[in-house]
Amino acid sequence: MTHPADRTDLDALIACPRCDALYKVREPAHRERAVCARCHHVLIAPRRGAGAQIVAVALTVVVLVVAATIFPFLEVSVGGATNASSILDAALAFSGSGLFLLLALAVAALIVVIPVTRALLVIYVIAPLVFDRRPLPHASSAFRLSEALRPWSMAEIFAIGCAVALVKVADLATVSLGPAFWMFSVLVVLVVAQDSFLCRYSVWKALEREARPT
Structure with missing residues (x-):
């Protein structure tokens, strides 16, 4: 899961396209997913x-x-x-x-x-x-x-x-x-x-x- 954003570096931020929650990016490892904590929409899913x-x-x-x-x-x-x-x-x-x-x-x-x-x-x-x-x-x-x-x-x-x-x-x-x-x-x-x-x-x-x- 990503962590809520706590700084204003835009390159390190990602917004949930479903509920607009803003997070600081932490890219998941292989077969892991970053999911919005509010609406559970998948934000990052590298494969x-x-x-x-x-x-x-x-x-x-x-x-x-x-x-x-x-x-x-x-x-x-x-x-x-x-x-x-x-x-x-x-x-x-x-x-x-x-x-x-x-x-x-x-x-x-x-x-x-x-x-x-x-x-x-x-x-x-x-x-x-x-x-x-x-x-x-x-x-x-x-x-x-x-x-x-x-x-x-x-x-x-x-x-x-x-x-x-x-x-x-x-x-x-x-x-x-x-x-x-x-x-x-x-x-x-x-x-x-x-x-x-x-x-x-x-x-x-x-x-x-x-x-x-x-």
């Missing part, structure tokens, strides 16, 4: 080899999202008629004009564009650090943008909504799950795993350290 794992997961997320938009997500059969739909078809189902078009584009961005963008930004930031290279230009801004997009990446919300809809549709028609459904299910798990592996404090410190002139 050896986490960078390579995060890059691998991010690459897998990109591949799965691209594949999931191509293959059928589900197939509905009723009265002898069959219709297959992909994730993009579902996202753009209400695309027409005006507000409906904006709604369709927003849904597509939340479940496809933003998760891919976050994954690519994470690769851009962390891959050079994994290979002991200096950060790429504007790596700090890229990581800040990735963190800003995190609340708007709603792949798991889409998955929950699909599950609820399938329960209701299953009583009215025959529903077959396509390969994209399983890809998207794995994708949701990987997005959660990526966020759990990522120690943001360690990334910021690595960016600051590597960016300093030698």
